[in-house]
Amino acid sequence: MPRSHFVTRLLSWIVIFAIVLQSLAPAIALAQEPDSGGGTVLLPLIAGGARPTLTATDTVFRTRVTVQTTAQWRDLERMNPVFLARGADWADLLVDDAQLADLARWRYEPKGTDTLEALVTANDGDGRMATSFAPLLTASTQLRAALTSARQSDATAARRADESRVHLRVALNALATEQLDFVLTATSTDTDNDGLNDTLEGYWCTDPARADSDFDGASDGVEVQRLKDWMANKRYSYPSTGKPFQGWPPQKIGCYDDDQDSVPDIAEMVELGLSANRESTDRDKFDDGQELFGQTYCTGQGGFCSYGPLPRNEDWGVIFAEMPSWVKAPGSHPLVAGFPAPEVDVVESSIVVKTVTVVTTDHVIASGTEKSYSTARTEGTSTSVANTVTWNEWQEMSVSTPQMASRYGVVVQGLIKLTMSNWTNRTKSGTNRRMTHQKASTTLNGGACH
Ligand SMILES: [Ca+2]
Ligand SMILES: [Ca+2]
Ligand SMILES: [Ca+2]
Numbered sequence: 028m029p030r031s032h033f034v035t036r037l038l039s040w041i042v043i044f045a046i047v048l049q050s051l052a053p054a055i056a057l058a059q060e061p062d063s064g065g066g067t068v069l070l071p072l073i074a075g076g077a078r079p080t081l082t083a084t085d086t087v088f089r090t091r092v093t094v095q096t097t098a099q100w101r102d103l104e105r106m107n108p109v110f111l112a113r114g115a116d117w118a119d120l121l122v123d124d125a126q127l128a129d130l131a132r133w134r135y136e137p138k139g140t141d142t143l144e145a146l147v148t149a150n151d152g153d154g155r156m157a158t159s160f161a162p163l164l165t166a167s168t169q170l171r172a173a174l175t176s177a178r179q180s181d182a183t184a185a186r187r188a189d190e191s192r193v194h195l196r197v198a199l200n201a202l203a204t205e206q207l208d209f210v211l212t213a214t215s216t217d218t219d220n221d222g223l224n225d226t227l228e229g230y231w232c233t234d235p236a237r238a239d240s241d242f243d244g245a246s247d248g249v250e251v252q253r254l255k256d257w258m259a260n261k262r263y264s265y266p267s268t269g270k271p272f273q274g275w276p277p278q279k280i281g282c283y284d285d286d287q288d289s290v291p292d293i294a295e296m297v298e299l300g301l302s303a304n305r306e307s308t309d310r311d312k313f314d315d316g317q318e319l320f321g322q323t324y325c326t327g328q329g330g331f332c333s334y335g336p337l338p339r340n341e342d343w344g345v346i347f348a349e350m351p352s353w354v355k356a357p358g359s360h361p362l363v364a365g366f367p368a369p370e371v372d373v374v375e376s377s378i379v380v381k382t383v384t385v386v387t388t389d390h391v392i393a394s395g396t397e398k399s400y401s402t403a404r405t406e407g408t409s410t411s412v413a414n415t416v417t418w419n420e421w422q423e424m425s426v427s428t429p430q431m432a433s434r435y436g437v438v439v440q441g442l443i444k445l446t447m448s449n450w451t452n453r454t455k456s457g458t459n460r461r462m463t464h465q466k467a468s469t470t471l472n473g474g475a476c477h
């Protein structure tokens with residue numbers, strides 16, 4: 028193999044390491060630093076995927092969002108929701124299903140969400156509000172029907188659903204002050220008083236009549252908030268209490284999990300900002316359930332889940348239903364890919380190589396003997412006459428062992444060959460003195476990739 032090919036191959040692997048480590052190290056440092064960001068873990072975010080196309084069970088919602096920056100306020104205004112009230116860093120909104128899903132995906136952390144229908148039913152003692160909201164509720168029903176038809180039908184039905192949503196938004200923005208005041212002050216029903224209203228209990232597949240649906244000692248409201256805090260980067264890992272519901276979504280009637288990630292689809296859409304159409308929203312090897320709950324549903328044994336493509340059968344022995352402990356934050360977050368497969372092309376002549384590494388060996392030097400060398404990274408044997416001053420065409424070969432670079436959530440493997448020449452032997456023949464060689468390269472200075 029030509030020497031230039033050897034060097035190119037070596038440099039390619041070094042660039043892959045450098046890029047992966049450089050991109051992950053700051054985020055890892057922040058995630059592992061208890062005092063960073065005043066307690067908030069700052070993680071890079073990956074877009075949550077395409078807008079869900081699942082059938083909406085409800086279409087008009089009241090919700091409270093958190094707004095942290097001027098840019099977020101600007102984007103919120105552009106979304107054109109109905110503002111019920113607002114404070115320095117929050118707003119109470121009336122929105123449709125698509126707007127609510129966008130709020131969740133764009134990390135506005137919608138909280139206490141409830142449907143207009145539920146609020147009217149629970150707070151309309153004399154029936155006056157039911158009459159007042161009748162046109163809006165009719166538009167809501169039409170959109171729900173259109174969405175159901177669109178999912179089962181074709182593009183024409185999808186366009187009809189879009190038209191229905193336009194009509195609904197017109198009706199939302201035409202509400203009178205009295206109606207808006209009613210929606211703002213209406214109280215949600217929380218039958219078991221666990222901090223999660225009955226509507227959200229349905230979305231989370233928890234029991235609305237039992238405060239601790241999975242009998243693990245933590246209430247449904249507490250468990251859901253922990254999960255949402257993990258999504259909002261306010262925790263350093265997924266909560267040890269895992270999922271809030273008993274059993275798994277496919278075991279429950281009316282609890283949908285079309286993407287087979289063990290996370291209820293509606294909760295993914297309107298609470299978490301995850302894709303309800305993709306098992307792994309961040310496209311890594313771990314499904315959303317593993318990264319959100321620390322565990323996903325598996326019907327099979329060991330690594331063979333037989334429920335959803337993840338974990339993959341070919342990863343058996345490495346990845347199981349439980350999120351592996353060797354995947355550290357932020358790679359274990361549902362929106363940060365752990366275990367990526369980076370692809371890097373090196374731009375020719377764009378890399379500067381400097382001589383930086385000192386290789387030191389301790390061996391008896393005698394004329395005509397075989398000498399071995401060992402460094403932290405390579406081992407090998409070379410044959411030469413020891414009392415020559417210069418070893419020409421000296422060859423070093425090293426094979427990197429495939430291994431988990433677990434701290435960084437990547438696997439790197441491959442063969443690295445390096446041909447060295449013109450090493451200077453500074454040791455006198457026939458002595459036990461230490462040899463020191465200057466070894467070329469291993470650290471990059473600059474370089475470019477595309
Ligand atoms: Ca409840
Ligand atoms: Ca519980
Ligand atoms: Ca799901």
Ligand SMILES: [Ca+2]
Binds near residue numbers: 306309315318361
């Ligand atoms: Ca994932």
